[in-house]
Amino acid sequence: MSFMQVTESLTAGFLENCKLFTLTLLMALPLGLLVAAGSMTRFRPIRWLSRMFVWVIRSTPLMLQLFVVLYAPGLLFGTPMKSRMTAALLAFVINYAAYFSEIYRGGIEGIPQGQYEAGQVLGLTRMQIFWKIIFMQVIKRILPPMSNEVLTLVKDTSLARVIAISELLMSAERFAGKGLIWPLFFTGIYFLLFCGGLTLLFSYIEKKLDYYKG
Amino acid sequence: MSILEVKNINKTFGKTEVLKGIDFTIQKGEVLVILGSSGSGKTTLLRSLNFLETPEQGQIYLNDSLLADFADSAKMSDEQIREKRLHFGLVFQSFHLFPQYSVLENLTLAMKIHRDAKRKNKDILAQIDAEAMMLLDRVGLAEKRDAYPFQLSGGQQQRVAIARALALKPDILCFDEPTSALDPELTGEVLKVIRELKDSETTMIIVTHEMHFARHVADKILFMADGVVEEEGTAEQIFESPQSEKLKNFLSKIYD
Numbered sequence: 001m002s003f004m005q006v007t008e009s010l011t012a013g014f015l016e017n018c019k020l021f022t023l024t025l026l027m028a029l030p031l032g033l034l035v036a037a038g039s040m041t042r043f044r045p046i047r048w049l050s051r052m053f054v055w056v057i058r059s060t061p062l063m064l065q066l067f068v069v070l071y072a073p074g075l076l077f078g079t080p081m082k083s084r085m086t087a088a089l090l091a092f093v094i095n096y097a098a099y100f101s102e103i104y105r106g107g108i109e110g111i112p113q114g115q116y117e118a119g120q121v122l123g124l125t126r127m128q129i130f131w132k133i134i135f136m137q138v139i140k141r142i143l144p145p146m147s148n149e150v151l152t153l154v155k156d157t158s159l160a161r162v163i164a165i166s167e168l169l170m171s172a173e174r175f176a177g178k179g180l181i182w183p184l185f186f187t188g189i190y191f192l193l194f195c196g197g198l199t200l201l202f203s204y205i206e207k208k209l210d211y212y213k214g
Numbered sequence: 215m216s217i218l219e220v221k222n223i224n225k226t227f228g229k230t231e232v233l234k235g236i237d238f239t240i241q242k243g244e245v246l247v248i249l250g251s252s253g254s255g256k257t258t259l260l261r262s263l264n265f266l267e268t269p270e271q272g273q274i275y276l277n278d279s280l281l282a283d284f285a286d287s288a289k290m291s292d293e294q295i296r297e298k299r300l301h302f303g304l305v306f307q308s309f310h311l312f313p314q315y316s317v318l319e320n321l322t323l324a325m326k327i328h329r330d331a332k333r334k335n336k337d338i339l340a341q342i343d344a345e346a347m348m349l350l351d352r353v354g355l356a357e358k359r360d361a362y363p364f365q366l367s368g369g370q371q372q373r374v375a376i377a378r379a380l381a382l383k384p385d386i387l388c389f390d391e392p393t394s395a396l397d398p399e400l401t402g403e404v405l406k407v408i409r410e411l412k413d414s415e416t417t418m419i420i421v422t423h424e425m426h427f428a429r430h431v432a433d434k435i436l437f438m439a440d441g442v443v444e445e446e447g448t449a450e451q452i453f454e455s456p457q458s459e460k461l462k463n464f465l466s467k468i469y470d
């Protein structure tokens with residue numbers, strides 16, 4: 001087994017991780033904001049539902065959620081999941097939206113009431129206040145916990161192997177089965193580089209938002 | 215004709231009656247100072263005028279026509295409330311500037327939203343910037359236009375907050391203890407700005423604990439105690455010949 005062949009196979013696996021990572025982020029980030037809004041609304045049934053959702057998702061293993069999303073539609077409703085990737089993506093989006101929503105909620109609740117009232121006395125609507133005044137301050141506050149969660153997501157994408165998605169670790173494991181140990185270590189390089197890049201990106205954004213305090 | 219007439223404002227929080235039938239009037243260009251000990255309801259009154267609190271009862275008349283009747287405030291839509299509150303401006307004790315925006319942007323944010331909506335018309339935007347610069351000049355902070363709030367002293371921040379409130383040309387500008395959060399050496403610059411506003415005939419309602427200032431700037435003083443207007447009069451009447459025991463008490467504590 002040549003180095004090239006291993007690299008090719010691992011890279012193909014890693015692309016699955018990347019795909020899952022990117023699509024999860026793209027969907028879970030806005031969805032999390034929606035869930036956060038739900039868990040803070042004055043309308044009780046919605047608030048109760050949102051908090052329930054967050055509680056259930058955060059209190060059960062992601063692995064279990066992967067199995068449920070993959071099998072439940074087929075076994076319960078007779079409409080099996082079209083693809084394993086779709087199932088994985090759905091489970092990840094749901095899971096991460098719940099975690100993100102709590103980060104958003106913490107950030108939003110940390111903004112002083114005075115910021116809203118200053119906007120109100122200037123005659124702005126709730127939406128204008130949120131998007132023009134509050135949101136940017138929230139972003140700055142939640143950047144550190146967000147970057148943690150995003151790095152966790154990178155590593156969590158490997159869990160997709162439990163529903164037979166040929167991601168990076170699964171590819172490496174196949175080589176291990178054939179008596180080749182080094183590809184397993186090699187996967188670490190992929191994660192290190194990817195997470196390193198993300199860390200740089202986050203500190204760049206943090207610096208960008210460093211022009212003001214408060 | 216009075217620019218503002220407030221009738222029978224009642225506000226309770228839970229079971230606490232905080233305002234128990236407040237009445238007063240102001241003429242255009244007048245300065246009304248509100249005095250009163252802690253918890254007497256001064257902040258609640260200003261917040262009610264700015265529609266940040268909803269009293270259970272009471273009316274606000276602006277230029278002799280009814281602006282709001284709180285008895286049926288349930289019928290007021292959010293949009294109506296936004297329109298009504300634009301007649302008032304409010305300067306908070308702790309400024310509440312928007313930290314992520316520059317001084318100039320703090321002033322222009324709402325102006326641009328109200329006057330330009332989403333059209334991004336260059337002429338209108340330039341006009342708004344020019345108006346905001348004039349206001350900054352008025353509060354003596356033109357050279358700070360590009361600074362961010364955290365780079366300013368408390369006194370400067372409060373002057374920006376005053377300019378921001380003026381930017382929307384309210385009929386009546388309210389101040390809630392504008393110098394209470396400031397170091398003593400910084401109160402002067404803020405009070406000076408307010409005195410200049412009086413000279414340019416700005417109608418103002420000022421809650422303050424600065425007695426010396428109150429005395430000199432007030433055309434009329436309301437003394438509040440336990441949610442009612444206990445005594446009302448000119449600065450001279452209030453300070454030289456207080457009638458009620460509560461007011462005498464209040465003044466003697468302050469001059470101790």
Ligand SMILES: Nc1ncnc2c1ncn2[C@@H]1O[C@H](COP(=O)(O)OP(=O)(O)OP(=O)(O)O)[C@@H](O)[C@H]1O
Nearest residue numbers: 227228230232250251252253254255256257258259
């Ligand atoms: N949101 C609220 N919920 C419950 N009680 C409140 C609320 N806001 C004010 N109060 C109560 O209403 C009363 C009047 O408060 P207010 O802030 O209007 O007084 P104040 O005259 O401005 O006092 P200070 O001089 O300390 O600023 C107080 O007893 C206060 O505890």
Ligand SMILES: [Mg+2]
Nearest residue numbers: 256257258390
């Ligand atoms: Mg107060």
